[in-house]
Amino acid sequence: MVHREALEAYLHEQLAVGECTDYAPNGLQVAGRERIETLVTGVTASAALLEAAAAAGADAVLVHHGYFWKGEDPRLVGMKGRRVRLLMEAGINLYAYHLPLDVHPELGNNAGLARLLGWEVTERRSAHGVPGLLWVGRPAAPLDPGALRRGLAEALGREPTHVAAAPERIERLAWCSGGAERLLEQAAGLGVDAYVSGEISEPTAHAARELGVHYFAAGHHATERSGVQALGAHLGEAFGINHRYIEISNPA
Numbered sequence: 001m002v003h004r005e006a007l008e009a010y011l012h013e014q015l016a017v018g019e020c021t022d023y024a025p026n027g028l029q030v031a032g033r034e035r036i037e038t039l040v041t042g043v044t045a046s047a048a049l050l051e052a053a054a055a056a057g058a059d060a061v062l063v064h065h066g067y068f069w070k071g072e073d074p075r076l077v078g079m080k081g082r083r084v085r086l087l088m089e090a091g092i093n094l095y096a097y098h099l100p101l102d103v104h105p106e107l108g109n110n111a112g113l114a115r116l117l118g119w120e121v122t123e124r125r126s127a128h129g130v131p132g133l134l135w136v137g138r139p140a141a142p143l144d145p146g147a148l149r150r151g152l153a154e155a156l157g158r159e160p161t162h163v164a165a166a167p168e169r170i171e172r173l174a175w176c177s178g179g180a181e182r183l184l185e186q187a188a189g190l191g192v193d194a195y196v197s198g199e200i201s202e203p204t205a206h207a208a209r210e211l212g213v214h215y216f217a218a219g220h221h222a223t224e225r226s227g228v229q230a231l232g233a234h235l236g237e238a239f240g241i242n243h244r245y246i247e248i249s250n251p252a
């Protein structure tokens, strides 16, 4: 068992929350019951995740994508009102950790990607003013681009979108989980052969070709599943609480 505030204090320190400016509050976003014995993790605090968590007897839900994003309508009406009501009626605490869970050197999404794909990490760069957001490294052995595409598909269970560029071998690459396609130009400036992130939009395809870097959009959801799972497993051990990850599939 762990107390609601004790868990938040532990996560604040463990994830170095104070070192990161973010687009949403990191920490306890909706307070539920005081004692936590069962923790459910998931990528996004959607209604589907909250319903599954309530059915699993969760005292707390921990996600990568919570609520109260900068610029969002702050009112608890409509879809957001229903989600928050679901939490409050079930007495479930909602914890959300966004950028701190991308950058964490062991429990984060970028670390998880490297682990899944067997990439060696050589550097962690600041990006958008966030220390350690853009990761640089190399595959276990130089790869042709098709082999990297197959590796991503196998590791993440989803076919990536590949924009091909000139390099025939991938010896160095950079990556950032989620919606970080805009870091492509910074990655290209580091002289890598490929950049991997989650999403793609129209201008990114042209940019990849012009910058001479292979771009792989491997899925926003798919590249951000590992962080909450690693963190949940860690908390289960640290506090002797039950942890379960619930997958709500998402093709994006």
Ligand SMILES: [Zn+2]
Pocket: 064, 065, 177, 178, 179, 220, 224
């Ligand atoms: Zn994300």
